[in-house]
Amino acid sequence: MTLAEMILASHSHREKVAPGEFLDVDIDMVLSNDITGPIAIKEFTKIGLERVFDPQKVVMVPDHFTPNKDIASAEQAKMVREFCNQQGCHYFEVGRVGIEHVLLHEQGLVLPGEVIIGADSHTCTYGALGAFATGMGSTDIATAMATGKIWMKVPPTIRFNYHGTPGRWVSGKDYILYAIGDIGVDGALYSVMEFGGEAIDNLSLEGRFTMANMAIEAGAKAGLFYADQKTVEYASSRTERSFTVYKPDPCAEYARVIEYDVSDIEPQVAFPHLPSNTRPVSQAGNIKIDQSVIGSCTNGRIEDLRVAASVMEGKEVDHRVRCIIIPGSQDVYLQALKEGLIETFIRSGCSVSTPTCGPCLGGHMGILASGEKAIATTNRNFVGRMGSPKSEVYLSNPAVAAASALTGRITSPENL
Amino acid sequence: MISGRVYKYGDNVDTDAIIPARYLNVSDPAELAVHCMEDIDVNFAGKVQAGDIIMAGANFGCGSSREHAPLCISAAGVSCVIACTFARIFFRNAINIGLALLECPEAVENTSDGDRLEVELETGNIRNLSTGKIFEARPYPEFMRGIIKSGGLIQYTRQQLSARQE
Numbered sequence: 190m191t192l193a194e195m196i197l198a199s200h201s202h203r204e205k206v207a208p209g210e211f212l213d214v215d216i217d218m219v220l221s222n223d224i225t226g227p228i229a230i231k232e233f234t235k236i237g238l239e240r241v242f243d244p245q246k247v248v249m250v251p252d253h254f255t256p257n258k259d260i261a262s263a264e265q266a267k268m269v270r271e272f273c274n275q276q277g278c279h280y281f282e283v284g285r286v287g288i289e290h291v292l293l294h295e296q297g298l299v300l301p302g303e304v305i306i307g308a309d310s311h312t313c314t315y316g317a318l319g320a321f322a323t324g325m326g327s328t329d330i331a332t333a334m335a336t337g338k339i340w341m342k343v344p345p346t347i348r349f350n351y352h353g354t355p356g357r358w359v360s361g362k363d364y365i366l367y368a369i370g371d372i373g374v375d376g377a378l379y380s381v382m383e384f385g386g387e388a389i390d391n392l393s394l395e396g397r398f399t400m401a402n403m404a405i406e407a408g409a410k411a412g413l414f415y416a417d418q419k420t421v422e423y424a425s426s427r428t429e430r431s432f433t434v435y436k437p438d439p440c441a442e443y444a445r446v447i448e449y450d451v452s453d454i455e456p457q458v459a460f461p462h463l464p465s466n467t468r469p470v471s472q473a474g475n476i477k478i479d480q481s482v483i484g485s486c487t488n489g490r491i492e493d494l495r496v497a498a499s500v501m502e503g504k505e506v507d508h509r510v511r512c513i514i515i516p517g518s519q520d521v522y523l524q525a526l527k528e529g530l531i532e533t534f535i536r537s538g539c540s541v542s543t544p545t546c547g548p549c550l551g552g553h554m555g556i557l558a559s560g561e562k563a564i565a566t567t568n569r570n571f572v573g574r575m576g577s578p579k580s581e582v583y584l585s586n587p588a589v590a591a592a593s594a595l596t597g598r599i600t601s602p603e604n605l
Numbered sequence: 606m607i608s609g610r611v612y613k614y615g616d617n618v619d620t621d622a623i624i625p626a627r628y629l630n631v632s633d634p635a636e637l638a639v640h641c642m643e644d645i646d647v648n649f650a651g652k653v654q655a656g657d658i659i660m661a662g663a664n665f666g667c668g669s670s671r672e673h674a675p676l677c678i679s680a681a682g683v684s685c686v687i688a689c690t691f692a693r694i695f696f697r698n699a700i701n702i703g704l705a706l707l708e709c710p711e712a713v714e715n716t717s718d719g720d721r722l723e724v725e726l727e728t729g730n731i732r733n734l735s736t737g738k739i740f741e742a743r744p745y746p747e748f749m750r751g752i753i754k755s756g757g758l759i760q761y762t763r764q765q766l767s768a769r770q771e
């Protein structure tokens with residue numbers, strides 16, 4: 190069996206499962222946020238139960254429009270807060286909160302071998318830990334909060350093997366953008382992307398979170414990695430709970446196996462308006478930018494800030510550019526502060542924000558006007574994603590976003 | 606039997622196009638419906654009439670997990686969405702809240718924006734009244750028909766829970 194099949198079999202009390210089967214799956218963690226939580230709460234109430242199935246397995250993270258950007262979002266955040274207080278489930282208030290998909294693994298709330306569902310499409314991020322994690326809608330989440338179970342169809346798995354040694358500025362972001370550019374935004378529709386190969390063994394955990402995060406951008410249900418020694422150490426350092434590590438069978442059946450050599454992969458830029466619209470940065474041409482955003486659940490971790498700071502150290506952001514840095518969580522923020530990264534950013538002329546999704550979804554903290562262009566380390570560049578429907582978003586890794594902030598046009602750090 | 610005018614779009618219509626995130630500080634379907642499809646078709650909410658049909662190419666509803674997307678389509682009065690394929694989370698959400706979806710690439714290929722269709726959900730039969738052509742959509746898997754028959758996932762769960770108690 191593939192990694193996904195093993196985890197799903199173990200959570201549906203079966204010896205074996207195969208693609209296409211419908212299962213009733215036990216859930217280890219149910220997630221929602223300040224946008225999807227309110228609908229989930231309303232639907233949960235309709236089911237007619239007083240209590241969630243297990244408050245220790247329910248978490249709500251107000252991260253999208255918080256600190257509350259207006260009255261309407263304050264009302265939504267209030268609803269989530271009150272529900273969590275009343276139910277006793279996990280909740281993180283502003284001051285402790287981070288972007289959900291940076292926060293949950295830091296807090297040890299999601300672990301290898303678990304099944305996690307979230308009313309947020311980027312719930313697939315936890316696949317980096319070797320968990321089966323997938324996004325669903327609020328009604329599915331309401332049902333799971335009530336019963337601790339959810340129906341799933343076993344997806345086929347596509348295996349991606351990354352070989353070779355990457356260039357200096359090439360990161361997990363580039364590996365995944367390259368794959369999405371190759372297979373398209375529906376290239377893995379209804380499937381699992383399973384990642385492996387020696388370039389993945391050598392990739393940091395941060396890089397794996399970035400890759401798993403964007404599996405949904407290829408239409409995938411989940412993006413999974415085998416939990417190696419690095420992962421096991423990371424997870425054990427964050428929880429007392431025990432967990433199981435699954436390893437895909439050598440004879441697992443894959444729908445497709447795709448091989449890449451990372452020495453062929455340059456830093457990638459996804460042009461508007463699809464994440465699959467990728468080009469190597471050397472072929473980006475002359476694109477002037479108005480804003481550079483470094484953060485989000487894709488690239489708001491400490492390694493991302495380290496890379497960006499190393500590019501910016503002692504240099505200044507172009508005077509026509511707004512560079513917005515958003516650490517993904519309070520832990521990341523504090524670590525960046527200790528390492529002097531925040532000082533580097535501020536000296537270079539960046540704005541540094543408290544953790545929030547903010548501009549990533551066109552919420553607040555850096556909305557684009559019509560005709561404006563931004564480079565961002567986020568995961569989506571759909572029409573209107575960061576503001577005006579007439580604005581444009583280019584996706585890249587943190588090094589390219591930092592270099593571009595310095596020059597005012599899309600730039601490879603190679604060329605500084 | 607459903608009957609309505611077709612609003613036709615291309616491939617990869619994403620959830621930010623269906624309902625931009627800037628409007629997600631509310632969750633009331635009627636308020637959301639006013640902005641339905643706004644970023645790819647500014648006038649959609651103003652011109653769509655009860656019963657009308659959205660038609661699209663591959664991967665309709667890709668992107669975020671926001672249930673606000675099928676909710677606002679349904680609240681705008683749209684009776685069903687016909688596409689070549691649907692994105693996974695959107696598909697689940699629509700079934701869960703009772704918005705009808707039909708996968709039928711042949712119908713998409715042979716229908717133009719503005720055509721009138723008649724759709725029979727039980728059988729998946731689609732008749733293009735403007736051209737006279739008839740198509741057949743793929744049926745839902747058995748398991749999902751159970752959810753649809755119960756009137757959505759919440760009803761289905763209530764039934765399951767009360768069956769368990771008995």
Ligand code: SF4
Nearest residue numbers: 311485486546549550
């Ligand atoms: S950072 Fe962006 S993609 Fe990630 S959860 Fe927030 S809005 Fe979604």
